Amino acid sequence: MISEIAAWLLDPAHWTGGEGVLRQSWLHLLYCVFAVCAAAVIAIPLGLYIGHTGRGSVLVVAFGNAVRALPTLGLVTGLAMLYQGSAALAALVVLAFPAVLSGTYAGVNAVPADAVDAARGMGMSSAQRLWQVELPNALPLLMGGVRNAMLQVMATTAIAAYVGLGGLGKLLIEGQAIRHYDQMASAAILIALLAVLVDLVLAGLTRLLVPRGVMLVVAETGAGPRGRREQR
Amino acid sequence: MIEFRSVRKQYDDGTVAVQELSLTVPAGTVTVLVGPSGCGKTTLLRMVNRMIEPSSGAVLLDGGDVRDSEPARLRRGIGYVIQQAGLFPHRTVRDNVATVPRLFGHGRREARRRAEGLLERVGLPSEIGKRYPAQLSGGQQQRVGVARALAADPPVLLMDEPFSAVDPVVREGLQDELLRLQGELGKTVLFVTHDIDEAVKLGENVAVLRQGGYLAQYAPPEQLLAEPADDFVTSFVGRDRGYRRLSFVDSSGLRAGSVDTVRIGDTSADVPSQAGWVLVLDTHDRPRGWLPPEATIHGQLTEDQLIAGGSLHTGGAPLRGALDAALSSPSGLGVVVDEDGVYLGVVTARQVLEILESGRHPAVSEGAFR
Amino acid sequence: MIDELVRYLSSPSNREVLLEQLGQHVYLALVPLIAGVSLALPLGRLAQRVRWLRGALLGTAGVVYTIPSLAVFVLLPGIIGTGYTSPVNIVIALTLYTTALLVRPVVDALESVPTHVTVAATAMGYRPHRRFLAVELPLAVPALTSAVRVASVSNISLVSVGALVGSGGLGRLFMVGFERPDLVQIPVGIVLTVLLALLVDLLLVVGWRSLTPWERAGRAVIGS
Numbered sequence: 001m002i003s004e005i006a007a008w009l010l011d012p013a014h015w016t017g018g019e020g021v022l023r024q025s026w027l028h029l030l031y032c033v034f035a036v037c038a039a040a041v042i043a044i045p046l047g048l049y050i051g052h053t054g055r056g057s058v059l060v061v062a063f064g065n066a067v068r069a070l071p072t073l074g075l076v077t078g079l080a081m082l083y084q085g086s087a088a089l090a091a092l093v094v095l096a097f098p099a100v101l102s103g104t105y106a107g108v109n110a111v112p113a114d115a116v117d118a119a120r121g122m123g124m125s126s127a128q129r130l131w132q133v134e135l136p137n138a139l140p141l142l143m144g145g146v147r148n149a150m151l152q153v154m155a156t157t158a159i160a161a162y163v164g165l166g167g168l169g170k171l172l173i174e175g176q177a178i179r180h181y182d183q184m185a186s187a188a189i190l191i192a193l194l195a196v197l198v199d200l201v202l203a204g205l206t207r208l209l210v211p212r213g214v215m216l217v218v219a220e221t222g223a224g225p226r227g228r229r230e231q232r
Numbered sequence: 233m234i235e236f237r238s239v240r241k242q243y244d245d246g247t248v249a250v251q252e253l254s255l256t257v258p259a260g261t262v263t264v265l266v267g268p269s270g271c272g273k274t275t276l277l278r279m280v281n282r283m284i285e286p287s288s289g290a291v292l293l294d295g296g297d298v299r300d301s302e303p304a305r306l307r308r309g310i311g312y313v314i315q316q317a318g319l320f321p322h323r324t325v326r327d328n329v330a331t332v333p334r335l336f337g338h339g340r341r342e343a344r345r346r347a348e349g350l351l352e353r354v355g356l357p358s359e360i361g362k363r364y365p366a367q368l369s370g371g372q373q374q375r376v377g378v379a380r381a382l383a384a385d386p387p388v389l390l391m392d393e394p395f396s397a398v399d400p401v402v403r404e405g406l407q408d409e410l411l412r413l414q415g416e417l418g419k420t421v422l423f424v425t426h427d428i429d430e431a432v433k434l435g436e437n438v439a440v441l442r443q444g445g446y447l448a449q450y451a452p453p454e455q456l457l458a459e460p461a462d463d464f465v466t467s468f469v470g471r472d473r474g475y476r477r478l479s480f481v482d483s484s485g486l487r488a489g490s491v492d493t494v495r496i497g498d499t500s501a502d503v504p505s506q507a508g509w510v511l512v513l514d515t516h517d518r519p520r521g522w523l524p525p526e527a528t529i530h531g532q533l534t535e536d537q538l539i540a541g542g543s544l545h546t547g548g549a550p551l552r553g554a555l556d557a558a559l560s561s562p563s564g565l566g567v568v569v570d571e572d573g574v575y576l577g578v579v580t581a582r583q584v585l586e587i588l589e590s591g592r593h594p595a596v597s598e599g600a601f602r
Numbered sequence: 603m604i605d606e607l608v609r610y611l612s613s614p615s616n617r618e619v620l621l622e623q624l625g626q627h628v629y630l631a632l633v634p635l636i637a638g639v640s641l642a643l644p645l646g647r648l649a650q651r652v653r654w655l656r657g658a659l660l661g662t663a664g665v666v667y668t669i670p671s672l673a674v675f676v677l678l679p680g681i682i683g684t685g686y687t688s689p690v691n692i693v694i695a696l697t698l699y700t701t702a703l704l705v706r707p708v709v710d711a712l713e714s715v716p717t718h719v720t721v722a723a724t725a726m727g728y729r730p731h732r733r734f735l736a737v738e739l740p741l742a743v744p745a746l747t748s749a750v751r752v753a754s755v756s757n758i759s760l761v762s763v764g765a766l767v768g769s770g771g772l773g774r775l776f777m778v779g780f781e782r783p784d785l786v787q788i789p790v791g792i793v794l795t796v797l798l799a800l801l802v803d804l805l806l807v808v809g810w811r812s813l814t815p816w817e818r819a820g821r822a823v824i825g826s
Contacts, residue, residue, distance in 0.1 A: 001680055005680075065755070066796075068752070068755050069755050069759060069795070069799035070759065071758075071762035071773065071776070071795040071796075072759065072763065073763055073773050073777075074762060074776045074788055074795065077780040077788055078776075078788045078792065081783050112316070112318070114314055114315070114316040114317070114318035115319065115320050118312065118317075118318030119318075119320070120283060121281055121283060121310075121312035121314070121318075122307060122335065123303075123306070123308030123309075123335055132320075133320055133322075136322040137321055137322055151667070151668055151670075155670035155671055155763075158672045158673065159672055159766065162766060163780065169672065172673075181680070184676050187676075188673035188674075188676040189677065191672065191673040192669040192670065192677070195668050195669055195670050196665060196669065211321075211323075212364060213320075213321050213322045213323060213324065213364030213365060213366060214321050216321075216364050216366035216367060217365075
């Protein structure tokens with residue numbers, strides 16, 4: 001069986017063309033990056049605002065929990081039926097949103113209170129505190145939220161092929177339809193690899209973005225840079 | 233000068249943190265607010281830089297109401313040090329110290345240069361400037377906190393339990409350092425602590441606050457120890473206040489006696505008839521230790537034949553040092569030295585007690601314990 | 603919409619199918635939860651005690667967690683030789699996820715037990731294993747609660763994905779609803795899944811509360 005999968009993966013005909021691995025991987029990646037970015041554009045400012053002012057923090061938790069309980073397959077099929085297959089993209093954004101929001105909020109909330117107090121006492125304005133103290137120190141958890149969102153979206157994109165969205169999931173679902181386990185398994189391996197790869201890239205990006213001094217604190221306290229795990 | 237005029241702070245839930253309280257903090261001095269938790273000391277301190285607004289009354293800074301200044305601008309002109317130092321984890325030590333100058337709009341280069349000078353000033357090597365707060369010890373972090381508060385050269389310094397989170401040995405070093413710095417800079421310092429020893433050591437004036445935000449007594453430390461205003465202050469100051477008061481009693485009335493001495497390197501022939509303890513000095517007349525009565529010396533006298541001495545009392549320093557020298561000395565004789573450490577004479581614990589009993593000790597002179 | 607819902611629910615055969623799917627869903631979500639917790643506790647203990655294993659265990663958990671569920675559902679039968687539509691695949695896959703999700707929280711929770719308490723237990727003569735069961739584990743429970751709650755909600759949601767590879771559970775409703783198409787079944791499936799998640803969450807909270815009476819005792823003193 002392994003040899004069959006290897007044969008499928010090594011066949012150049014499977015990689016090129018409109019239905020090929022390369023194009024579907026690219027689409028898969030594109031949908032995910034789009035969904036996470038679209039969610040982040042709103043969720044990060046909102047999370048910063050809630051964390052900075054402390055207003056609406058109850059909403060973050062309630063909203064996060066509610067979305068976590070939503071079955072992704074139900075959301076995707078429901079949206080696709082009401083509108084069309086590409087509406088599944090909206091589902092991806094919805095699913096990415098709470099992870100980024102709660103990561104950002106938790107990040108700001110976890111900034112040492114004494115540092116914020118000192119910033120205030122030294123005469124930083126509200127905006128200066130946010131940009132110069134809270135945001136840089138919130139980055140580990142904020143990026144953790146982005147990584148969680150990406151996990152979630154990667155997995156849901158694979159599922160969304162069922163309602164006609166492109167991506168690697170499409171190869172898997174098609175393989176299932178024609179009962180070709182080699183294609184299904186190959187697609188599954190590619191989906192897994194892409195997810196791990198993208199997570200690694202985000203981990204690298206986190207290292208680049210998070211100031212060294214904050215990394216030292218994370219390493220010292222042993223707190224995972226990722227914060228709370230979300231479901232996929 | 234900081235002036236609290238009938239300030240009162242009541243929170244929305246009805247708790248009163250500070251009752252109608254008036255207090256004047258003289259310019260260029262260290263004034264300590266001390267009291268148990270819930271006495272409103274931190275609330276009072278934070279009213280000065282408008283981190284907390286009083287419900288009624290006013291806080292005046294050099295005659296002007298602090299409410300007339302925009303908060304952020306006001307705070308940039310007031311140094312602020314807090315318990316955990318509150319350093320920014322994401323900035324290097326140097327950039328932490330440079331924060332306020334940068335807020336004032338100074339260039340990065342100039343702010344950093346000033347920061348490096350300040351680090352040296354608070355007793356930190358300048359290499360530490362490139363490290364991050366997470367790489368420093370608690371004591372070092374506090375020093376950086378002080379340097380950061382001093383960076384824009386503010387005339388007023390607010391310190392909220394700055395040394396409570398470090399261990400006692402480091403704390404003592406930090407306190408001494410603060411006194412040394414204050415000697416150089418002469419800031420108006422308002423210092424909050426719950427530790428009466430720290431209050432008495434650092435404060436030129438000490439305000440003792442009682443739970444609920446009442447001012448129990450406001451006095452120089454020696455007066456606080458000698459004449460506590462009420463039972464609360466008496467119990468807060470503690471049972472051993474009599475002993476602690478020795479820190480504020482001048483020892484100039486103490487007459488040093490003499491004892492037989494020899495020098496390192498002397499031979500047995502030089503040693504006087506040994507009926508009692510003999511003090512051993514080095515070639516510069518500085519005490520090295522004691523020879524017990526009837527000790528036999530073989531050849532030349534060396535360091536390892538000595539019994540280590542106790543603490544030394546510097547002539548003219550507070551009486552507490554003299555008593556300590558006498559009690560810690562193996563011979564029961566406290567060794568008195570001058571400021572260069574040169575032997576002057578010896579005193580006994582009885583002499584110290586006699587001075588206290590006779591009550592003819594002069595009141596402590598300003599800064600005698602510094 | 604309401605009419606359709608009433609019509610759908612009034613059919614006895616529909617109700618029967620619904621109940622059966624719900625039962626399957628509960629089974630497929632909760633068995634892995636229990637299995638995952640049982641695996642994560644010893645693994646977390648191991649990671650806490652054995653320094654060099656910690657990195658490897660936490661790293662593996664991280665990677666496992668990153669792999670999308672659909673991929674695991676498809677690959678597992680090929681690896682362990684089960685039938686392609688066997689519910690065992692779902693149970694094992696979700697057990698893996700639950701374990702991966704819980705290992706780090708277990709380590710963190712065990713490390714949050716105050717040293718003075720474990721030292722006192724040792725001084726009283728507890729042997730390590732007994733001490734772990736009698737002292738450390740109960741005290742780690744509160745810190746673990748939130749992670750187990752996340753795992754339970756996550757599992758309940760993930761079981762639906764299993765429908766794509768032919769397993770039972772409420773996910774069937776989404777597929778049937780989409781293919782037919784029938785606008786009632788999808789909302790019914792979503793609502794039931796969310797309700798199930800909430801119910802299990804509630805039970806977990808009640809369960810933890812009864813397991814940790816000292817938590818409330820402490821709060822009562824602080825609150826007074």
